[in-house]
Every structure is written in C-alpha cells, then in structure tokens.
Amino acid sequence: MSALVVAEFLKFRTTRSWIGFLLAAVALTAIAAAGTVGSARNDQLGTMALSRDIVSSSVFTAFVAFLIGIMSVTTEWRHGTVTRTFLVTPRRGRVLIAKELWIALLATVLAALAIILVLAIAVTWLAVEGSSLGLDGGVAGFVGRIVIASVLWGMLGVGVGAVVQSQTPALVGAIIWILLVEALITALLGLVDLEVVGEYLPGRALSSFDGTVDGGLTMWAAGAVSLAWVVALGFLGYARMSRQDVT
Amino acid sequence: MIEVEGLTKRYGSTLAVDDLSFSVAPGSVTGFLGPNGAGKSTTLRAILGLIRPDTGTTTVLGKAYRNLERPIAQVGALLETFDAHPGRSGRNHLRVLAAAARIPTPRVDELLALVELTDSARRRAKGYSLGMRQRLGLAAALLGDPEVLVLDEPANGLDPQGIRWLRDLLRARARDGGTVLISSHVLAEVAQTVDEVVIIHRGKLIQHAAMAEVEAMAAGSTIVRSPDSDRLAGLLTQAGLDVGLLEGGRLNVAAPSERVGEIAAANGVVLHELTTERATLEEVFLQLTATVESG
Numbered sequence: 391m392s393a394l395v396v397a398e399f400l401k402f403r404t405t406r407s408w409i410g411f412l413l414a415a416v417a418l419t420a421i422a423a424a425g426t427v428g429s430a431r432n433d434q435l436g437t438m439a440l441s442r443d444i445v446s447s448s449v450f451t452a453f454v455a456f457l458i459g460i461m462s463v464t465t466e467w468r469h470g471t472v473t474r475t476f477l478v479t480p481r482r483g484r485v486l487i488a489k490e491l492w493i494a495l496l497a498t499v500l501a502a503l504a505i506i507l508v509l510a511i512a513v514t515w516l517a518v519e520g521s522s523l524g525l526d527g528g529v530a531g532f533v534g535r536i537v538i539a540s541v542l543w544g545m546l547g548v549g550v551g552a553v554v555q556s557q558t559p560a561l562v563g564a565i566i567w568i569l570l571v572e573a574l575i576t577a578l579l580g581l582v583d584l585e586v587v588g589e590y591l592p593g594r595a596l597s598s599f600d601g602t603v604d605g606g607l608t609m610w611a612a613g614a615v616s617l618a619w620v621v622a623l624g625f626l627g628y629a630r631m632s633r634q635d636v637t
Numbered sequence: 638m639i640e641v642e643g644l645t646k647r648y649g650s651t652l653a654v655d656d657l658s659f660s661v662a663p664g665s666v667t668g669f670l671g672p673n674g675a676g677k678s679t680t681l682r683a684i685l686g687l688i689r690p691d692t693g694t695t696t697v698l699g700k701a702y703r704n705l706e707r708p709i710a711q712v713g714a715l716l717e718t719f720d721a722h723p724g725r726s727g728r729n730h731l732r733v734l735a736a737a738a739r740i741p742t743p744r745v746d747e748l749l750a751l752v753e754l755t756d757s758a759r760r761r762a763k764g765y766s767l768g769m770r771q772r773l774g775l776a777a778a779l780l781g782d783p784e785v786l787v788l789d790e791p792a793n794g795l796d797p798q799g800i801r802w803l804r805d806l807l808r809a810r811a812r813d814g815g816t817v818l819i820s821s822h823v824l825a826e827v828a829q830t831v832d833e834v835v836i837i838h839r840g841k842l843i844q845h846a847a848m849a850e851v852e853a854m855a856a857g858s859t860i861v862r863s864p865d866s867d868r869l870a871g872l873l874t875q876a877g878l879d880v881g882l883l884e885g886g887r888l889n890v891a892a893p894s895e896r897v898g899e900i901a902a903a904n905g906v907v908l909h910e911l912t913t914e915r916a917t918l919e920e921v922f923l924q925l926t927a928t929v930e931s932g
Contacts, residue, residue, distance in 0.1 A: 397737035404729035405722055465722070473687065474720040474777060478737045480686045480703035635688035637679075 394488035422447035459547020539600035552627020668831035710781035723763035767794035
C-alpha cells in the first residue's frame with residue numbers, strides 16, 4: 391500500500407497543476423488572514439476570539455484539498471491514465487484507498503502550512519500594531535480541528551471524484567452543491583420545520599466541525615456526520631469503480 | 638499461457654465478443670487478427686481485467702488478471718488508447734508506474750534507452766508523436782520484464798526500423814519461453830512475426846491455426862490458356878482438380894502449375910500460358926472473414 395501512496399504523490403508532483411493549487415491555497419489563506427487581522431477592532435486585539443478567527447482563516451486550504459481530492463480521481467478518467475493505473479493495480483479498491491491515504495497526508499501538510507502562514511501574518515501584523523497574538527488551549531484545539539477538517543474535506547473529494555468521474559461535472563457540481571444546493575435544501579426543509587436535517591448535509595456538517603459556521607451540530611456530532619459522509623462516498627465510489635468497464 | 642473460455646461481452650445491443658475460446662501457449666508469438674470492430678480490443682481488455690465479461694472467463698498464467706501477485710512483472714500490456722497524462726513527461730510517467738509496482742528507477746532509464754526515448758524523456762508527453770507515444774507504451778509494457786505480453790496493434794505508428802526492432806524483440810521473448818499475443822487488423826503486418834494466428838470476426842472465432850497453414854492457403858492456383866481449352870478442362874477435371882472458366886477461355890485451376898503442365902504434356906495439349914496465381918495473405922484473410930459474413 392505504501393508503494394501506491396508514493397505513486398500517488400509522484401502523480402501529483404509530476405504535472406504542473408500542483409503549482410496552481412499551491413498558489414491558490416497560499417493566496418486564499420493570506421487574503422483571509424490579512425482580512426481577519428486587518429478588520430479587527432482595537433478592543434479585540436489580544437483576545438482568544440480573535441486568535442480563533444485568525445486560525446480559522448486557514449480553512450480555505452480545506453477547500454483546496456477538496457478540489458485536489460476530486461481531481462486526483464477525475465484526471466485519471468479525463469486522460470485515460472486509469473487504464474494503466476488498473477493494469478498496475480487491478481484490485482481497484484486498493485487504488486481508491488491509496489488515494490484516500492495520500493490526500494489525508496497531503497491535506498495535513500497543506501493545513502499545517504496554511505496555519506503557519508496565517509500565524510506568521512498575524513504575528514507580524516499585530517507586532518506592527520504593538521499587540522500580540524493570544525494563545526491558549528482553545529486556540530490549539532482549533533488548530534487541530536482545522537487540520538482534521540482539511541483531511542476530511544480532501545477525502546470527501548476523492549469519494550466525489552470516484553462517484554462522478556468526469557472532471558468538469560464533478561468540480562462544478564461539488565462547488566455548486568456546497569455553495570448553493572445545501573442552503574437551498576435547508577431553506578426548503580425550513581418550510582416544513584425540518585431545517586435541522588440540513589445540518590447533516592456534508593458541507594454544512596464539515597463547516598460546523600471546523601468551526602467556520604456557528605449554531606450547527608456540536609463539534610463531535612459534526613465530526614461523526616462528516617466522517618460518515620466520507621465513508622459513504624468512498625463506498626459508493628468503490629461500488630461504481632469496482633465493476634466498471636474501462637474502455 | 639493465456640486462456641480465454643467462452644468469453645461473451647455485449648455493449649448495449651452490440652455483441653462485441655460472442656462465446657470466444659482460444660489459448661495462447663508459451664514459447665510462441667500468436668497473432669490475434671480480425672477486421673476493425675471484430676472484438677479484438679474488447680477481448681484483450683477482458684484478458685487484462687479492464688472489462689468484465691458477461692459470461693466466460695479469461696486467465697493469464699492460470700489466474701484471473703486481478704488475482705496476479707505482481708501484475709506488471711507478470712504481464713506486459715499495450716492498449717490502443719494512449720494512457721499517459723499529457724502534462725507529465727515520459728520519464729515521470731514510467732516512474733509513477735515503477736513506484737506503484739516497486740520497480741527501481743534505474744529500470745525506467747534502461748527502458749527509455751531501449752525504446753530510444755532518452756532524448757525526449759523529460760519532455761511533456763503531449764508533444765510526443767504517434768511513434769513516440771507507441772514506444773512509451775511499449776516501455777511501460779516491458780517495465781516489469783514480464784513473461785507474458787499482450788499488445789494491441791503494437792506496430793501502429795512505428796517506422797519500418799521500429800517494426801523490425803519490435804519483431805526481433807517479440808521473437809526473442811518467445812524463444813525464451815515467453816507468451817506473446819499481438820493483435821492486428823492486417824495479416825501481412827504480423828505474418829513474419831507470428832507462429833500462430835487466431836482470427837476472429839464479429840466476435841466469433843474463425844480460425845486458430847499455425848501461420849504455416851495460413852500461408853499454405855495462400856499457395857494459390859494456376860491460370861492456364863490453351864487453344865484446346867475444353868479438352869484440357871475435361872482432362873483436369875478427370876484428374877480430380879477444381880477448374881473454373883475465366884474470360885477469354887482461360888482456366889483457373891486449383892493446383893500447382895507443375896501438376897497442370899504435366900497433365901497437359903501427357904495428353905499432348907498445347908499451352909499458350911501457364912501462370913501461378915498467388916493469393917496474398919490479405920486475400921486469404923478477407924476470404925476467411927467473408928465466409929462468416931455470408932453464413
């Protein structure tokens with residue numbers, strides 16, 4: 391299995407798209423961090439609440455991990471590399487598991503880098519303003535949530551990719567789902583007083599888990615629901631891939 | 638050893654492969670022939686575990702492809718669709734495959750040299766010509782130094798020198814006890830390479846024979862012209878030969894020219910023309926596949 395994970399890293403590194411992903415992750419994270427620190431009122435400086443907001447501005451990398459996860463699968467179909475992949479590893483479930491493990495590692499690294507980036511920006515900015523960044527156990531816990539959320543988002547992406555397989559529909563569909571469809575479903579559920587069900591949708595659950603939305607499920611419940619989505623999409627993807635003809 | 642047992646595959650309303658059975662023995666090169674759309678690629682993809690048969694089984698080295706311990710070290714495959722990422726260099730394409738199969742990187746460079754791609758190895762594959770793509774595919778097939786080779790139209794895009802190189806390589810593999818199955822839609826293209834041919838048409842087996850037998854089918858007939866053609870036709874028919882009447886009173890006899898000449902001489906028949914008409918391999922191939930079409 392470790393050989394397959396290494397191969398996935400090599401696949402990612404040997405096309406140029408990773409540069410774009412990295413730049414997107416850095417740019418989004420830096421803008422979010424600067425925005426958060428820059429818009430802080432004087433009475434917020436040094437508070438733990440501000441520190442939490444600063445840390446959570448690194449959550450954009452989770453979205454980048456989600457897109458990378460989707461594309462790591464769909465690009466195989468788009469360019470026909472899936473044929474060679476399955477010739478080398480005919481047990482297709484192993485390919486899927488290797489991709490899930492790889493994206494988990496990559497998402498961890500991306501999230502860690504993003505957190506370092508936002509902290510560096512915040513510490514520098516606050517120092518210029520004569521303030522400092524407050525840190526406590528709560529903030530540290532928040533860091534852990536961001537990392538785990540990135541891993542879950544990335545793995546969810548692999549599952550989406552395995553289920554949908556064609557690149558553009560998978561990417562566009564996933565983005566529209568997260569930005570629009572979930573809100574729409576929740577609103578419709580609200581008409582029959584069931585908006586609580588909307589909290590169990592994957593994007594909403596993950597956002598409750600990483601703390602970027604308030605008032606949803608509790609952290610543990612949101613984490614469990616998110617994990618359930620990751621597993622469910624992984625199985626659906628496997629079910630589709632395992633019996634599929636590659637022509 | 639490759640074995641195909643009662644393989645049937647349907648795509649929607651199209652029957653791509655219809656109850657096909659054949660086996661490929663080690664120590665030989667077998668040509669897998671049929672016109673375009675005969676079901677060759679579908680059969681090869683079934684052997685390689687890429688498509689699921691509706692019924693029937695395929696095994697390589699006694700196992701279903703997906704149950705092989707180290708697939709690419711046991712079976713080398715080349716399919717007609719290009720399977721490298723266009724944005725990845727040829728060398729990195731092979732490195733990815735090598736990494737997944739735990740094959741050391743020096744083997745990658747060895748193969749790039751073998752297929753003469755070293756100079757372009759670090760360029761992105763999207764700029765590769767058809768021949769370079771084919772050679773990269775062959776390098777991928779040979780990466781694990783497999784005992785069995787399954788190659789779909791391997792001569793595609795290769796120049797005459799490349800075709801010759803490939804022929805020598807495949808012959809050497811077979812000599813060393815390897816099992817080689819190569820598909821083609823042109824019999825003449827593989828005639829010098831293969832020991833056996835499996836001919837399919839519309840998904841059905843037409844012929845599984847030694848190449849020598851197929852060549853014998855092309856041995857052909859004799860065209861003979863005589864001022865006394867009616868009498869000659871009678872004599873030849875008496876001798877048990879098939880005689881056809883051509884325009885201008887010429888006869889087409891299904892026998893070697895020596896035999897026809899001897900019969901004419903023994904009976905004092907004057908001949909004005911005695912020509913051997915050799916069917917080309919392609920004509921034999923067309924004949925074989927045409928029989929099914931009419932039936």
